[in-house]
Amino acid sequence: MMTHRRILVTAALPYANGHIHIGHLTEYVQTDVWVRFQKLRGNQCIFICADDTHGTPIMMRARQEGRSEEALIAEMSEHHRRDFAEFHIDFDNYGSTNSEENRHLCGEIWKSLREADLVVEREIEQLFDPEAGVFLADRFVMGTCPNESCQAPDQYGDNCDVCGSTYQPMDLKDPVSTLSGAKPEVRPTKQLFVRIEQFHEFLEEWISTDNHVQPEIANYLKGQFLKDPLRDWDISRPTPYFGFEIPDSPGNYWYVWFDAPIGYIASTKQWCDGNDQQLDDWWKSESTEIHHFIGKDITYFHTLFWPAMLKSAGFQLPTAVHIHGFLTVNNRKMAKRDGTFVLARTYLNHLDPSALRYYLVSKLGSRLDNIDLNLEELVNKINADLIGKVVNLASRTAKFVQSVGLSAEYPEDGGLFHRAAALGDEIAEAYENLEYNKAMRLILSIADQANPYVEDAQPWVLRKDESKAQQLQDVCTVALNLFRQLVIYLSPVLPELREKTERLLNVTLDSWEASKTPQVGTPVAKFQHLMKRIEEKDVQAMIEESREANAAPKSQDSDEPLKAEPLAEQCTIDDFIKVDLRVARVVAAELIPEARKLLRLTLSLGGDETRTVFAGIKAAYQPESLVGRLVVCVANLAPRKMKFGVSEGMVVASGTGGEEVFLLSPDDGAKPGERVH
RNA sequence: GGGCCUGUAGCUCAGUUGGUUAGAGCAGGGGACUCAUAAUCCCUUUGUCCGGGGUUCAAGUCCCUGCAGGCCUACCA
Numbered sequence: 148m149m150t151h152r153r154i155l156v157t158a159a160l161p162y163a164n165g166h167i168h169i170g171h172l173t174e175y176v177q178t179d180v181w182v183r184f185q186k187l188r189g190n191q192c193i194f195i196c197a198d199d200t201h202g203t204p205i206m207m208r209a210r211q212e213g214r215s216e217e218a219l220i221a222e223m224s225e226h227h228r229r230d231f232a233e234f235h236i237d238f239d240n241y242g243s244t245n246s247e248e249n250r251h252l253c254g255e256i257w258k259s260l261r262e263a264d265l266v267v268e269r270e271i272e273q274l275f276d277p278e279a280g281v282f283l284a285d286r287f288v289m290g291t292c293p294n295e296s297c298q299a300p301d302q303y304g305d306n307c308d309v310c311g312s313t314y315q316p317m318d319l320k321d322p323v324s325t326l327s328g329a330k331p332e333v334r335p336t337k338q339l340f341v342r343i344e345q346f347h348e349f350l351e352e353w354i355s356t357d358n359h360v361q362p363e364i365a366n367y368l369k370g371q372f373l374k375d376p377l378r379d380w381d382i383s384r385p386t387p388y389f390g391f392e393i394p395d396s397p398g399n400y401w402y403v404w405f406d407a408p409i410g411y412i413a414s415t416k417q418w419c420d421g422n423d424q425q426l427d428d429w430w431k432s433e434s435t436e437i438h439h440f441i442g443k444d445i446t447y448f449h450t451l452f453w454p455a456m457l458k459s460a461g462f463q464l465p466t467a468v469h470i471h472g473f474l475t476v477n478n479r480k481m482a483k484r485d486g487t488f489v490l491a492r493t494y495l496n497h498l499d500p501s502a503l504r505y506y507l508v509s510k511l512g513s514r515l516d517n518i519d520l521n522l523e524e525l526v527n528k529i530n531a532d533l534i535g536k537v538v539n540l541a542s543r544t545a546k547f548v549q550s551v552g553l554s555a556e557y558p559e560d561g562g563l564f565h566r567a568a569a570l571g572d573e574i575a576e577a578y579e580n581l582e583y584n585k586a587m588r589l590i591l592s593i594a595d596q597a598n599p600y601v602e603d604a605q606p607w608v609l610r611k612d613e614s615k616a617q618q619l620q621d622v623c624t625v626a627l628n629l630f631r632q633l634v635i636y637l638s639p640v641l642p643e644l645r646e647k648t649e650r651l652l653n654v655t656l657d658s659w660e661a662s663k664t665p666q667v668g669t670p671v672a673k674f675q676h677l678m679k680r681i682e683e684k685d686v687q688a689m690i691e692e693s694r695e696a697n698a699a700p701k702s703q704d705s706d707e708p709l710k711a712e713p714l715a716e717q718c719t720i721d722d723f724i725k726v727d728l729r730v731a732r733v734v735a736a737e738l739i740p741e742a743r744k745l746l747r748l749t750l751s752l753g754g755d756e757t758r759t760v761f762a763g764i765k766a767a768y769q770p771e772s773l774v775g776r777l778v779v780c781v782a783n784l785a786p787r788k789m790k791f792g793v794s795e796g797m798v799v800a801s802g803t804g805g806e807e808v809f810l811l812s813p814d815d816g817a818k819p820g821e822r823v824h
Numbered sequence: 825g826g827g828c829c830u831g832u833a834g835c836u837c838a839g840u841u842g843g844u845u846a847g848a849g850c851a852g853g854g855g856a857c858u859c860a861u862a863a864u865c866c867c868u869u870u871g872u873c874c875g876g877g878g879u880u881c882a883a884g885u886c887c888c889u890g891c892a893g894g895c896c897u898a899c900c901a
Contacts, residue, residue, distance in 0.1 A: 366828065375901095524850085531863095
């Protein structure tokens with residue numbers, strides 16, 4: 148018998164700025180399955196989550212919608228809760244970072260940081276948007292890359308997409324606020340920093356021991372952050388900011404990444420208050436395990452800052468931070484354009500949540516690989532595995548024993564039940580270690596033995612001979628007991644199947660141990676469908692709706708590009724004329740193997756006039772597809788020395804970069820060398 | 825440029841501390857059955873285990889190297 152464990156589990160807090168989509172669901176399903184598994188094993192386990200509600204994006208959106216932040220986050224919370232509930236994601240408490248409990252705990256932890264003398268005040272300069280009246284985070288500023296050899300326009304405030312260099316938003320040339328289009332001013336602000344370097348040795352030790360993080364993550368952190376002194380962590384934001392004002396620093400607010408993880412504790416506190424529990428038993432007790440499930444994008448907050456904060460405030464550190472990869476659909480990044488950016492709600496409009504749960508779980512392992520949702524495979528897998536093999540077992544036998552129930556004693560079955568029970572240990576180990584794909588393989592192997600058993604025993608023949616009634620009952624008793632084992636093993640993934648099976652077999656399947664003892668002598672209810680097949684057309688309809696819901700209305704294009712990059716200030720015709728745009732023909736296009744983004748183009752402006760241009764379009768265009776086509780180039784741009792040679796101009800394109808690059812082409816009839824007026 | 829990961833049948837993947845003829849599911853082909861949500865069962869085809877070296881009695885499995893793909897991160901390692 149295993150020891151009774153007390154386990155606290157969290158999933159990342161979804162941001163209150165958007166709806167839940169199937170990418171999010173990978174994490175919540177992974178976590179929910181683990182929690183349900185622990186509960187089934189008899190451990191005391193609670194699943195804690197909350198909405199992450201603070202920060203500039205929430206503030207700006209509320210303003211835009213003309214309502215309070217509180218109204219916005221309250222509505223979002225409703226949506227999130229409903230989506231999760233319908234995907235059978237069952238939190239013990241779902242809170243909000245904008246709660247009194249959280250404010251209080253932030254204060255407590257803050258006090259510990261102060262007392263340990265870990266907080267320093269420093270004056271820094273930040274960009275301020277005079278029109279919107281807010282300080283601008285890096286991503287709210289765009290301008291020209293300050294790198295002399297790059298000068299790419301329209302880059303964010305922290306780094307350049309084109310040359311990859313990093314810099315401060317102050318360094319950008321011609322910066323523009325993406326909120327208002329105004330030119331930001333540089334203003335000094337006093338901000339608070341946490342001297343996290345104090346924890347350097349401790350963190351190095353912590354990430355290297357006891358599987359606190361996956362080995363590849365430990366490796367990454369050591370190589371990426373811990374090899375140098377850790378930089379002070381900028382933990383405050385000046386007013387206006389939607390969040391908690393720092394008690395001993397009026398006008399300053401805690402940065403959202405300070406109060407968000409504390410939200411885990413605050414949400415636990417709410418649960419404790421409602422369940423007669425002591426918070427300290429969960430967050431300050433060595434006998435409690437704490438497991439965080441997060442995506443790889445937020446690794447650094449959870450493996451460096453968070454342990455440091457907990458450590459200094461005397462809280463228990465996580466037992467493990469489990470990090471997973473991202474979800475792709477049909478092997479591509481989810482994209483609105485492809486209809487693969489599917490909201491949880493849109494999925495629910497067309498398909499059974501159990502299907503996605505099973506599919507994701509059958510793909511998930513313990514590593515942080517990305518996982519792919521192949522829609523064709525989804526249909527196939529659900530129908531073949533769950534309907535054809537698992538549910539079919541009950542479907543083909545239950546009605547034969549509807550009137551008599553299960554046999555009074557468990558019949559001879561050639562060791563089938565015993566073997567499946569023994570396999571339970573291995574399945575449990577796979578669940579425990581987050582090797583869900585392995586667990587599903589093992590479980591399905593039971594169904595693969597059960598169906599031939601039924602085939603061989605031929606209950607449909609037995610029932611025609613009244614003298615074989617006992618034999619018939621026995622065969623169905625075996626099949627339904629194997630089915631019952633399957634359902635227990637699958638119940639962390641498919642809670643709905645469990646409930647329906649409980650009704651069919653008149654039992655409660657709330658313990659893993661139950662899989663070891665056969666069920667006998669109980670009545671069997673009238674068989675009803677336990678799960679529906681998936682139809683290809685429903686998947687198609689879901690994709691269509693995702694496309695429509697996200698695409699702009701037909702007569703009107705989306706305002707997103709303009710919002711992302713507001714109009715520049717007015718210029719005169721003289722300004723415009725300075726830029727000599729010419730039609731050019733691509734006469735050669737070469738891959739530069741060492742370059743990540745660049746292609747080397749040779750452009751002809753007619754006659755002998757040519758230009759060599761390095762263009763950041765490698766991800767978007769095949770070189771051979773470019774040769775011969777017409778493009779528009781900036782012909783009088785000052786040459787720039789680049790890593791692979793001198794670039795003598797630019798080709799004109801729109802798009803956000805990467806694969807999203809669209810070259811301009813003149814209509815038919817244009818000739819190389821013609822000026823664009 | 826650096827770091828990490830991956831590369832096994834058409835597809836998705838298993839292959840335990842190196843040990844006999846390399847496996848499963850799906851797909852494909854053939855057959856059986858009719859209880860079941862056109863479900864199920866049986867039989868069946870396919871592999872330069874990415875390439876090249878090396879260690880070993882023995883390598884998909886260990887070492888080196890090359891190639892390809894993915895992710896992360898940078899003229900700092």
